[in-house]
Amino acid sequence: xxxxxxxxxxxxxxxxxxxxxxxxxxxxxxxxxxxxxxxxxxxxxxxxxxxxxxxxxxxxxxxxxxxxxxxxxxxxxxxxxxxxxxxxxxxxxxxxxxxxxxxxxxxxxxxxxxxxxxxxxxxxxxxxxxx
Numbered sequence: 001x002x003x004x005x006x007x008x009x010x011x012x013x014x015x016x017x018x019x020x021x022x023x024x025x026x027x028x029x030x031x032x033x034x035x036x037x038x039x040x041x042x043x044x045x046x047x048x049x050x051x052x053x054x055x056x057x058x059x060x061x062x063x064x065x066x067x068x069x070x071x072x073x074x075x076x077x078x079x080x081x082x083x084x085x086x087x088x089x090x091x092x093x094x095x096x097x098x099x100x101x102x103x104x105x106x107x108x109x110x111x112x113x114x115x116x117x118x119x120x121x122x123x124x125x126x127x128x129x130x131x
């Protein structure tokens with residue numbers, strides 16, 4: 001099993017006790033101190049926030065606001081897409097009904113023409129008077 005696997009390797013009690021005795025992992029970067037404890041990084045810096053960090057914090061807040069706005073827009077677009085899909089389905093159904101009615105009307109007109117033609121031809125024939 002590799003180093004980056006998601007499954008933790010089984011450890012003995014002695015190894016766990018030895019790791020606990022080491023204490024937290026501390027990292028210092030440009031005056032900022034970070035501590036890794038209980039599976040999470042924590043900032044140990046409690047002094048005034050440097051100007052660069054204030055800008056980063058402000059930008060982070062702006063980005064969070066933008067993410068919320070974009071999430072709301074995405075929901076709006078998803079709702080519009082659903083309404084559009086439903087409208088297309090209704091349009092297809094109405095188009096089908098229209099085509100069906102046109103076919104039925106055409107068949108009825110053809111049947112009427114045929115009946116009219118047959119009745120005219122039967123009136124003109126000598127056999128029609130014999131009935």
